[in-house]
Amino acid sequence: MKTLVAWLAHRLWPFVLCLLVYVGFIGPELISASSTSAVLVGLVLLALLVAWGYLLLRRGFTHKE
Known part of the structure; x- marks a missing residue:
């Protein structure tokens, strides 16, 4: 379960799909x-989406290649 959460936390397309739904x-x-x-x-789901978006943005700005 932890690997699924880690995988989802670093992918943009599942976030976009969940946000659109x-x-x-x-x-x-x-x-x-x-x-x-x-x-x-509904508000808890919205808070989870906001937290997920924050993780993606933080990773995008701090990711070093």
């Missing part, structure tokens, strides 16, 4: 839901 389908439904737990899940 979240913005297009999942995010609007969860954040505008009438259930409090659904809204919290």
